[in-house]
Amino acid sequence: MTAPQRVLIFIPAFNEQDSVADVVCAVRRALPQADVLVVDDGSSDETARHARRAGAEVASLPFNQGLGAALQTGYLKALRQGYDACAHLDADGQHRVKDLERILAPVLAGEADLVIGSRYLDPELTEPGAYKASLPRKIGSSIFRRALSRAVGNHFTDVTSGLRAAGPRAIALFSDYYEADYAELESLQRATRQGLRIKEIPVIMLPRAAGRSKITSLQAAFFSFKALVVLGIGSLRRERKLPLLDDADAS
């Protein structure tokens, strides 16, 4: 038997004081052996205190830096402290902890470098009270998927999912750099170009436990447009291969 694998679960949170404690508690209950880190992205409310009281380690960024920087902080810890795998989920309680275990499984088994919890992969997979995306968001999402598929030559059903699990190769890639403005999209594009083994697993998304979504429909539409431009530029960028990835290829 090999030593038990060390897993880090991190939760980027920006002003989520009403839901973050429940998410932390749920994760600790479901995965007692994993370490839980809340990356407080410069919240102005009591997010850090609530998370700490719920038993999570809290890394507070001194000022709001955006989702990408918050995620990179988690990956940085995973890299520095040599975790075998890590996963992140949103602090608003929309992701089920049950799905967290499911997306971690292929990474821990060494079958994938990056696993994405997809809300759209299996339309049949649903349950009462599951989250239903609004029409503009559905359209935006569908544009994203087509654009990304074209830009990276890979098919994904849910490119904006905030539920992901990562193995050592993905940890090395994302701790080195994480896109600031289109975190989910660009990181996926880069992971594909670096030749990471990416897998999607169908998950269910729940309605928000508390607070409101930070993105309105109009913003979502504008976001879609800008993302297309950014992805276009990204596909032109020359990708520098990370040394560690070459090592992994050779072994």
Added chain:
Amino acid sequence: MSLATHVLLAAVETKVSISPTTRVFALCLAAAFLILILELVRRRMLRERYIVVWFVAGLTLMALAIVPRALETLASLAGIQDPTAALFAFALAVAGLLLLNLTSVVSRQGDHITALAQEVALLRAKVESDEGDET
């Protein structure tokens, strides 16, 4: 003759003579500019790495004031009839490039600030958890 015709003729006129007064004025301006740069560096208000670009700009200004013919040659090379217009065009282009350079410096600094913020966050988390262990 109307004012419009005057302006039109001035634009068509190929040889725009630059008066000695203008040259002296430009020379003084260029000298003041160079002295300002030196002073800023002396007081450590400007990093050495940015001296070169500003010094080149200042020296170019001075060279053009001393040898106005250079401007006319440059203008005709670019196919611009009026050297004054050419001066404005070149100045605008240089200003644009400097702005672009500045934005890229700001972007790089933004990345550095993010990296520092992440280090601070992780270090503080470590310190807090260590303190928790001791008590």
